[in-house]
Amino acid sequence: MKTGILDYYNNLAKTYDENRFGNSYGQYIDRQEKNFLMSFFKDKKYSKVLDLGCGTGRLLDFATHGADFSEEMLDMARKKHSGKILLKGKISKIPFADEFNCIFCFHVIMHQNIKETEAFLNECYSKLNKKGTLIFDYPTKRRQKVVSPQEDWHASNCFTPKEISEISEKRWKIENTTGILLFPIHRIPKSLRKFFLPLDILLCKTFLKNWASYHIAILEKR
DSSP: OOHHHHHHHHHHGGGHHHHHHSSHHHHHHHHHHHHHHHHHHTTOOOSOEEEETOTTTTTGGGOSEEEESOHHHHHHHHHHOTTSEEEEOBTTBOSOOOOEEEEEEOSOGGGOOHHHHHHHHHHHHHHEEEEEEEEEEEEBTTTOOOOOGGGTTSSOOOBOHHHHHHHHTTTEEEEEEEEEOOSOGGGSOGGGHHHHHHHHHHHTTSGGGGGSSEEEEEEEEO
């Protein structure tokens, strides 16, 4: 993880929730991701779930443990989730000796190249129990636009489903994928965005997910 990204998140920690998810665009993504997690976990009885790259704790309600590389972000998470076990660590060096039933990692792989993503997959493999599940999202190349140089460090890494399959196939079985953010919601009036959400969630479960901005991959440890 590049130093500039760590500085960015450390500096943004106190206002991150408001700046990133306090507007209608961020809320749209937040609700779509939480809908996915609620659906996934509803029939699971996992005793240990890790939110890897937990940030300020937006998704910690779905986890027992959390880890993040930013101490400033973790401080915010601790204030909101005093009952969770939270430690500082990287996605390529998870700071827990525990074996988890499930690890999920959102809005992190966008910062990783393929080599770094492979290191992430290997580390998660070592921290999951037998038949453990890994969930992560990544920007799709089909929807990724050309970014300006000053944005190049942030969320510029994207992948095709084939690339994810190729780097994971030896140790993982891809159980399923779903899409996030099919509609170009930033071009839709703010007052109307919430009406597109149910349809977006539905269509992202069909073949149209191939045109979504992000994919969520569900991998099972072989």
